[in-house]
Amino acid sequence: MKDLEQLPLTLSNENRFGGRSDKTLGIQVVILRDSETEIDTCRFYIEKRAPVYVKPDSALSRKRRAEKLAKTRERKRTAAAVKRFFSSLEKYDANMDGHISEPEFENIYDQLSDEDKQILFREQSTSKVVFKELDKSGNGRVTFADIVRYIEQKGLSANQIFLGHRRQDVNGFVSYLSSVFNAMLLNIKQLYIQPADFGRTVGINTGHVETTDFDLSEEDVNFLTEQGRRCTMDFLKMYAAERKEK
Structure with missing residues (x-):
């Protein structure tokens, strides 16, 4: 048991998990997307290695391309x-x-x-x-x-x-909730994801699919699955190649 005044220090990453180990691989899956309405602290560091391989010709995809x-x-x-x-x-x-x-x-x-x-x-x-x-x-x-x-x-x-960031317009209850949710995720990532973590972070570019898109067609679901598979395989190949050079 610790003094409550020492709680922030007690719950810090160093005290909870110890120092960084070269013998383990930690993976944080970060969802990347083409949308300008969502801000991600990791996006601009790792999106180049997580492209959109094939865009489906679904209704949602056509709508997002036009937007x-x-x-x-x-x-x-x-x-x-x-x-x-x-x-x-x-x-x-x-x-x-x-x-x-x-x-x-x-x-x-x-x-x-x-x-x-x-x-x-x-x-x-x-x-x-x-x-x-x-x-x-x-x-x-x-x-x-x-x-x-x-x-x-x-x-x-x-x-x-x-x-590289755009102003987010709040014009209804759904857009308000989306903005609050994005702000919460951004703050969490700023607390727990450091620049040293980007080299062992899998980035999955979800393309036209955003966080609040729940009613997806089968074509969109298949697209997300294939994006996850390809981006993960590319990351593992890159990670293995870098370790081999060392």
Whole structure:
């Protein structure tokens, strides 16, 4: 028995399981997927060695391909608009002080196309309205951070476009539960999966099938089974080859 104050230390991996042993192989099966709505701490480390071998022509697969194509197109439009906007910010920062005054912003706004204005500012209609929204401090000038924060609040995820993560929209009870479940899994994995574990982790890419897809066709089930078999075999071959070189 241990003092309750020492419980976090007592339950740590080192105390529970001892040091790492080269004579044993621990396997953590990580489900990888093409979906951009799910974030996984392991995904970007091991997905290259867990490809989708064959995609079935099921109804769910066709639906996900169409959704992914639409999201890809929207991301490209958004990224291009953000890039043009920030190029203009640099160009019209007349005194190079890192701040944009209202007259400077008006020049920038007037140079934007109607399409870029719609993508970046949505319902906002004039440069004065947009600038007032940006200038939270009311001092008559905005910074780069103010502009990025504004774009993030509008759901365009300017930073995340280049970091690989997308904003998750919650528009119903099911999407809310899915977001909570994904956040819980992410936190658990961050606690118990370390970078040193990736070399002995099997990644199974589930492709178009997501965590909350329960009503799967026989074709989708067969696809998942074959993905698991192939990804596991590839991992074992890679693991054996690495040990043989040593």
